[in-house]
Amino acid sequence: MSVWNERMSHGLQTDGCQHNAISYLQFTSRFGLAKKVPVDGEISFKDLAATIGINTAAITSILRLGIAFRIFREPRPGFIAHSAASRQMVSDTRVSDWVAVTTEELWPATQKLTDALTTWPKAAEPNQTGFSLANKTDLPFHEVLVQNPERARRFGGAMSSFTTGEAYSLRHLTDGYCWSSFAPGTVVDLGGSHGDAAFALVRKYPGLQLLVQDLPGVISNSKTEEGLDVRFMAHDFFEEQPVKNADVYYFRWTLHNWPDVYCVKALRALIPALKKGARILIIDAVMPPPGALPNGLDRKLRAMDLTMLEVGNARERELEEWKALLIEADARFKFRDLHQPPGSALAIFEAIWDE
Ligand SMILES: C[S@@+](CC[C@H](N)C(=O)[O-])C[C@H]1O[C@@H](n2cnc3c(N)ncnc32)[C@H](O)[C@@H]1O
Known part of the structure; x- marks a missing residue:
């Protein structure tokens, strides 16, 4: 077990919660939370929860994980404000595009990799992948994106963020x-x-x-x-x-x-x-x-x-x-x-x- 503990804490599961961290980012991105927190002020978890119509206890658990990763801050108990990292999600659309692409395009594809290899063991065609299963599509990745202008736009933004x-x-x-x-x-x-x-x-x-x-x-x-x-x-x-x-x-x-x-x-x-x-x-x-x-x-x-x-x-x-x-x-x-x-x-x- 000690080998596993070592593996877990050095990357396989960063801080024991890599999958949760992705889930946190997906939630933040999908509900556009960065734009809902005042740029130079604060908002209570309760008011933020009401704005997006999600249970306050759930949103508090989710946000506090992000805060532990220094994405947002809790300047006083029950209130959320921007950190340098969360503010970038507002000031630079390339950053928010990258988060959206990672959590909404790549992560679902990752989750389906093993299923895809079980279904198509030769792994030969671009439309027989984890992405294909996650999107229930026969089209290759880039063709799926271009059929949806907003997904194509944000993928382009994510590419720009790398530069x-x-x-x-x-x-x-x-x-x-x-x-x-x-x-x-x-x-x-x-x-x-x-x-x-x-x-x-x-x-x-x-x-x-x-x-x-x-x-x-x-x-x-x-x-x-x-x-x-x-x-x-x-x-x-x-x-x-x-x-x-x-x-x-x-x-x-x-x-x-x-x-x-x-x-x-x-x-x-x-x-x-x-x-x-x-x-x-x-x-x-x-x-x-x-x-x-x-x-x-x-x-x-x-x-x-x-x-x-x-x-x-x-x-x-x-x-x-x-x-x-x-x-x-x-x-x-x-x-x-x-x-x-x-x-x-x-x-x-x-x-x-x-x-
Ligand atoms: C990973 S991105 C790289 C973008 C850019 N070259 C860069 O360096 O950031 C791959 C690009 O290839 C484009 N692409 C994919 N299939 C294509 C095709 N059949 N013909 C033209 N472009 C295609 C995608 O739309 C996307 O913009």
Whole structure:
């Protein structure tokens, strides 16, 4: 039992209540509690409970767990006020979007992982996952989201929230590759969501023209910025690429959502558009061998790997696995280099079209 106690208290069940902590965040997010607490004041548990129509004792138990995690405060018994963390859920919609996506999209998928593997042991198709069971759907993850504009919007917001941290900072993208050598030139961002990466690139390299492609429901939520050469286009990356002869085509944090055959399909869909020497970048994690990283980092990468399984029967890949996808897609894709910016969760896997 002592081994289990040690495991429980060091991560398997942080402080004995990881599942409760997620439940707490889900409740907070679904009922929009952060916006119901005055930004610079306080409200009683009783009044908050009345506002959302939930039993006061229940809401008190739930909120006090969050307060123990420093999300909200109890400045005097029975009253709730903002902490720095809860205030961010009001001031930065990307944070509240991230909480909503984690608790309403990912957590239900996690809970159904074992059921999904029991139902579909081959785990081969993106629509045979924990997410599929949780949503009672035959559609892949991203297609479900785009059918519901609010879910698509908040997923885009959650993606943006990652760029505020060091591991997914867009600085690694802008500084980690020789973009200036392609200016002036055209760069296509496939699955580029609301264009955060594209905007970062043109801000630093004004000679670049960026074209962001994503599914229609995502593109409809995207906004151009005056003075920045970023355009948006609805395009399914499994269909033939309509933008011909661009200098660079990149997939950032996108192919890890898809099983191998789908990645191969997306790469082949580029071929009719490619000129000799075009660069194809896959910007994604490159998994180290098991146990090679410090344990804390290893857990984060393995957790992201599992999330990909839960939502798409996909996975994070090792370098040789990325190379194998390229070869499978077409022998004229040649691996050129791997750029791993220090501190970045994502590497830049560079290939060149060599016809
Ligand atoms: C994990 S997000 C990454 C977003 C962005 N590239 C980033 O770095 O934050 C994956 C993106 O791929 C898009 N996507 C998924 N399937 C797609 C498809 N078939 N064609 C185009 N975009 C797709 C999703 O809508 C989503 O915006």
